[in-house]
Amino acid sequence: MTDGKETHSLAEPRERLWQALGECDETRAVAIVRGALGTAGHAPAAAGHGQAPDHTPATAMGASAAERMRAAGERVLLELIAPTQERVGLAWAANDITVAQEHVATAISERCVAAVADATAPALAPAFAGTFVGRVLVSCVDGEWHSLPARLVSEVLRLRGWRVDYLGAQVPTEHLVAHARRTRAQAVLLSSSIPTLLPGAHNAISSCQGAGIPVLAGGAAFGPQGRYARLMQAEWAKDAPDAAALLGRHLKPSGAHAARLPDLDLPHLADQEYTMVRRTKPQLVKQTLADVEEDFPETRHYSEYQMERTVEDIDFIVGHLATALYVDDPDLFTRFIMWTADILAARDVPPRCLFPALDSLRNQLKDFPRAVAVLTTAHDLLMPPPAHPG
Ligand code: B12
Secondary structure: OOOHHHHOOOHHHHHHHHHHHHOOOHHHHHHHHHHHHHHHHHOOOOOOOOOOOOOOOHHHOOHHHHHHHHHHHHHHHHHHHHHHHHHHHHHHHOOOOOHHHHHHHHHHHHHHHHHHHHHHHHHHHHHHOOOOOOEEEEEEOOOOOOOHHHHHHHHHHHHOOOEEEEEEOOOOHHHHHHHHHHOOOOEEEEEOOOHHHHHHHHHHHHHHHHOOOOEEEEOHHHOHHHHHHHHOOOEEOOOHHHHHHHHHOOOOOHHHOOOOOHHHHOHHHHHOHHHHHHHOHHHHHHHHHHHHHHHOHHHHHOOHHHHHHHHHHHHHHHHHHHHHHHHOOHHHHHHHHHHHHHHHHHOOOOHHHHHHHHHHHHHHOOOOHHHHHHHHHHHHHHOOOOOOOO
């Protein structure tokens, strides 16, 4: 990339941060982030924070120096820490790093975010002098462990003058709504990365809206361009700056959505396919495992660990199938199956081992036309193209 931001680039600190994460070097990672705050502050940033650097002591920080510091903080969060963390995900998917290395990297990234918050704190006081633009709640949906994306969103909103109640990972919906009511939050910002959590997210959305609180959703679970958020009558933003812009305008008054049962947003649920698949999930997983063992004899020699992973994979497959039925979108399932095939291939497991699982489910669910269509689409996509004769 060679836009204005990249010329005063964070590319170099990004590479160094990546190395520090790889070496599990927390101290160096934090030092890189602190250094980058200076670099980012020098950049002719898109948001109009482009003046020369200012070394005024924090206590006497003028308005423009504070503004530059906040802009630098935002750049470091979104252009240094976030992409490096995404790279961690890609390296894990490609089997280039272990689960333990991924955990270390994430823990260090969390410290890096905290370092940005510490360093930019003096720049908040002069600008907002105890008054906030408003108060919002940022939280992960129930069952969601990916708290770092929500944390990044929270910190950016703070830098833009919002008072943020950050609730972190896997928050039960009733506690989320109770806290939002108690604190009179102007909006609830919901984060989710894992699509199988969408039915729960929908419940959280309709519960908040029922309590009169607008909801803004974000994160990979909500699908390309937030298509599932919209299906669930929530606003959607692709990232924190977009969220800030939406909050600054006017979020749809929640009265527009009134209290409702989430099912009413999704008339296709009347066919009961989702409910049946979700209810019978344990039996579906058990039968699929038995069929896979029969069709794929290698599994008989699997270690206990490999067997556990296989059960986990089948459970995830059925979970994604149920969710695709919930949102009535076969793409949700096919995206997941192609992702699984890549993950398996990177671990030398042939993606063809997914066929017995897909076939078993198609057979078990043969009376459910939507499920059969979803499974058939995924099966056909996975099929290697026919070899050309000669
Ligand atoms: C770290 C990590 C974990 C950590 C999370 C720890 C933590 N404290 O966050 C742990 C180890 C717990 C974990 C667990 C799992 N993970 Co994980 N994880 C990741 C990883 C590597 C980084 C997450 C992250 O911080 N991303 C960085 C941020 C910047 O990216 P982001 O999510 O896109 O967020 C930005 C925007 O989307 C937006 N945004 C996000 N939320 C919101 C909310 C609002 C309101 C708004 C406006 C915007 C917004 O703003 C953010 C900042 O710019 C990702 C890889 C990745 N690409 O993200 C995988 C990833 C998300 N994980 C994945 C998986 C599969 C899992 C597990 C299922 C693994 C397993 N078998 O157990 C579990 C699921 C646990 C659960 N129930 O949640 C997959 C998901 C794939 C899929 N098809 O669903 C990914 C993509 C890895 C991969 N490359 O395949 N994981």
